[in-house]
Amino acid sequence: MKENILKIRKQINENTKLVVVTKNQSISNIKKIYSYGERDFGENRVQELIQKQQVLPSNINWHLIGRLQSNKVKLIAPFIHLIQSVDSIKLLEKINKYANLNNRNIDCLIQIKISSDTAKSGFSIEDALDFFNSNFENHFPHIKIRGIMCIGTLTKDFETTKREFMDMKNLLKKTNLKNPILSMGMSNDYILACQLGSNMIRIGSLIFK
Numbered sequence: 001m002k003e004n005i006l007k008i009r010k011q012i013n014e015n016t017k018l019v020v021v022t023k024n025q026s027i028s029n030i031k032k033i034y035s036y037g038e039r040d041f042g043e044n045r046v047q048e049l050i051q052k053q054q055v056l057p058s059n060i061n062w063h064l065i066g067r068l069q070s071n072k073v074k075l076i077a078p079f080i081h082l083i084q085s086v087d088s089i090k091l092l093e094k095i096n097k098y099a100n101l102n103n104r105n106i107d108c109l110i111q112i113k114i115s116s117d118t119a120k121s122g123f124s125i126e127d128a129l130d131f132f133n134s135n136f137e138n139h140f141p142h143i144k145i146r147g148i149m150c151i152g153t154l155t156k157d158f159e160t161t162k163r164e165f166m167d168m169k170n171l172l173k174k175t176n177l178k179n180p181i182l183s184m185g186m187s188n189d190y191i192l193a194c195q196l197g198s199n200m201i202r203i204g205s206l207i208f209k
């Protein structure tokens, strides 16, 4: 696992954040990754995230990268570092409410549905543009929108992925966010994602293989 991380880090810019996706991994595996100095871990299920958070060191930055149901926001609101998978305004309202109740501001990314895979969730590019042109900062004072996240289409067709990632980069420019996060790239496409402007990659299988 250590060699895999070193290899990935060598391929990416030092300003690119590596989020180690620990879903389905055992506590002992995660402890090993922690001992190598990694501090940003991503989980896609709330229940699993909470179970791990409770037994692992408190200085881990936990990222939620999977679909979040409104009724589970309160479970992660006290500690979550970055919610990457915001897919609706309704969810933002819930996050804002529980951030306030916990006396904190919660960092979020807007998930963009770029894939032609209809099962994927997220804002369409048009809805995201409407959102970023709205008065969201006043509307959600306890949320800090840091950028956008996407899951590329699982395909060997390089051109499709390239087009999707370029669309993301163009969208990011139009958001006018300061120092925005572009969370883009997984085990099979992170090199391309980084070439096309990603500054946060989420890697699971390539690290734990």
Ligand SMILES: *Cc1c(COP(=O)(O)O)cnc(C)c1O
Pocket (backbone or CB within 6 Å): 021, 023, 044, 065, 066, 151, 186, 187, 188, 202, 203, 204, 205, 206
């Ligand atoms: C599982 C997952 C990843 C990591 O995928 P790998 O292909 O294992 O690197 C990244 N992002 C999301 C949203 C995921 O669910």
